[in-house]
Amino acid sequence: DQQVKQNSPSLSVQEGRISILNCDYTNSMFDYFLWYKKYPAEGPTFLISISSIKDKNEDGRFTVFLNKSAKHLSLHIVPSQPGDSAVYFCAARPGGSQGNLIFGKGTKLSVKP
């Protein structure tokens, strides 16, 4: 039973446009959500996070939106750049837990010049 779902295995976007990556979760006890980016042959890199008490967090070109009623979060990248091409993982932390993240299966983003 997947508690964190990324239903789009891949996404292709034109350079300069907006990339929107989506993530759904089932466990209302998750209290912290994160996005990681992963290039081939490298480990995931932390990108941005959001606490469950917020609905938006912004960091430069990256914004994460959280809709708790819909159990849905999204990552917006504006403007998209070719260097953003990577696999993006959504992850959630069970409430009060340390060191244990539940990941989605990832979405491969391709940004075309």
Added chain:
Amino acid sequence: KAGVTQTPRYLIKTRGQQVTLSCSPISGHRSVSWYQQTPGQGLQFLFEYFSETQRNKGNFPGRFSGRQFSNSRSEMNVSTLELGDSALYLCASSPDGSYNEQFFGPGTRLTVL
């Protein structure tokens, strides 16, 4: 500051054998988490060690075990290897388990024949 290192990077074993993977965290980091990444399941949490103690454990069989040494280096052991254990094994370190300060290593690619 040197990043998280994992050795070996690639490993080929046969069914029934056992394997030990090593992870050296960033200097000063006391938390080390291990994850298994497979195409079908994404990243799945194995366990987390903090100050030589296992603090959290995922839903994996007892064939998967780990330990952490006084210098925070961690090892993961898989006994009686099965074909399904073929995966990328990632470790991540952080000062205390905080996710926005969690850094992943490049992983060890294990192939079981």
